[in-house]
Amino acid sequence: MNNKLMTTLSIAGTDPTGGAGVSVDMKVFQSRGVYGMGVTTSVIAQNTLGVQQIHHLPLDIIEAQLNSVFDDITPDAIKTGMIATKDMMEVVLPYIQNGDIPYVSDPVMIAKSGDALIEEETVNILVNQLLPNATVVTPNIPEAERITNMKIETLDDIKLCGKRFIEEIGCESVVVKGGHLQGDATDYLFIKGQEMIVLNGERFDTEHTHGTGCTFSSVITSELAKGHNIEDAVRIAKAYIEAAIKHTPELGHGRGPVNHFAYSSNDE
Ligand SMILES: Nc1ncnc2c1ncn2[C@@H]1O[C@H](COP(=O)(O)OP(=O)(O)OP(=O)(O)O)[C@@H](O)[C@H]1O
Numbered sequence: 625m626n627n628k629l630m631t632t633l634s635i636a637g638t639d640p641t642g643g644a645g646v647s648v649d650m651k652v653f654q655s656r657g658v659y660g661m662g663v664t665t666s667v668i669a670q671n672t673l674g675v676q677q678i679h680h681l682p683l684d685i686i687e688a689q690l691n692s693v694f695d696d697i698t699p700d701a702i703k704t705g706m707i708a709t710k711d712m713m714e715v716v717l718p719y720i721q722n723g724d725i726p727y728v729s730d731p732v733m734i735a736k737s738g739d740a741l742i743e744e745e746t747v748n749i750l751v752n753q754l755l756p757n758a759t760v761v762t763p764n765i766p767e768a769e770r771i772t773n774m775k776i777e778t779l780d781d782i783k784l785c786g787k788r789f790i791e792e793i794g795c796e797s798v799v800v801k802g803g804h805l806q807g808d809a810t811d812y813l814f815i816k817g818q819e820m821i822v823l824n825g826e827r828f829d830t831e832h833t834h835g836t837g838c839t840f841s842s843v844i845t846s847e848l849a850k851g852h853n854i855e856d857a858v859r860i861a862k863a864y865i866e867a868a869i870k871h872t873p874e875l876g877h878g879r880g881p882v883n884h885f886a887y888s889s890n891d892e
């Protein structure tokens with residue numbers, strides 16, 4: 625790849641303990657050798673034990689942050705995480721509608737602690753407005769079920785769900801993450817016009833998976849910014865998250881974060 629420093633932007637909520645949201649995205653961007661930028665949507669008092677308080681930032685300061693970035697340093701790839709309200713999604717929409725910039729959507733809905741992170745009414749605008757612009761969408765099983773309005777229990781369900789993301793919603797690709805299923809941690813990648821790609825992964829018997837979704841989607845964003853194609857970007861993300869979960873730093877008194885030093889292959 626080339627030597628130019630590529631830039632990435634995360635639009636997401638915060639976690640003062642650094643396990644999820646904008647701060648973890650910055651750690652991932654740094655570890656993947658891209659220049660990370662972050663726009664905060666909501667400030668959240670949370671830790672490995674759960675969510676204590678949520679404060680949604682006013683729309684004008686979210687928009688002002690977006691303008692600060694886009695007026696100055698155009699990102700080479702963008703990701704969105706927690707965007708809690710319909711109005712916030714409307715503010716973000718024009719910035720991800722630039723078809724030339726790869727856009728990764730991590731459709732964050734409920735934290736692993738069980739706390740709701742977005743309002744119910746956002747799902748329609750997420751599905752009808754944001755997701756059709758997505759280069760990659762990274763739902764876990766409950767998110768995929770909610771977005772495609774179906775129950776996912778079998779491999780056939782996963783295939784139908786993938787088809788809905790691509791053909792009905794209009795995403796370029798989707799990774800249905802199997803972290804919430806039983807057995808191996810297998811993810812399923814669907815790219816428009818291609819057969820399903822199965823990404824096998826070992827499941828580690830650990831509770832320390834806070835921020836796995838944020839981490840996974842940020843690696844994909846970094847690799848797309850560097851010019852990798854979707855399949856390669858997702859494969860690198862899978863290897864990264866596997867190492868990060870395998871070597872969790874065992875921090876906190878609850879569901880701890882993963883290890884962003886663990887994946888050492890920097891040569892892609
Ligand atoms: N215990 C585990 N062992 C190995 N891999 C795992 C485990 N749990 C999740 N993964 C992997 O981590 C990645 C993220 O999946 P997961 O289903 O945890 O996302 P998520 O629920 O959206 O995360 P978050 O709630 O942090 O946003 C996927 O590649 C998944 O297969």
Ligand SMILES: Cc1ncc(COP(=O)(O)O)c(N)n1
Pocket residue numbers: 636637638639644645646668670705706732734735736737741833834835836837838
């Ligand atoms: C700001 C923010 N974004 C995403 C998550 C989901 O991560 P998890 O489900 O691992 O708690 C979170 N807790 N906080």
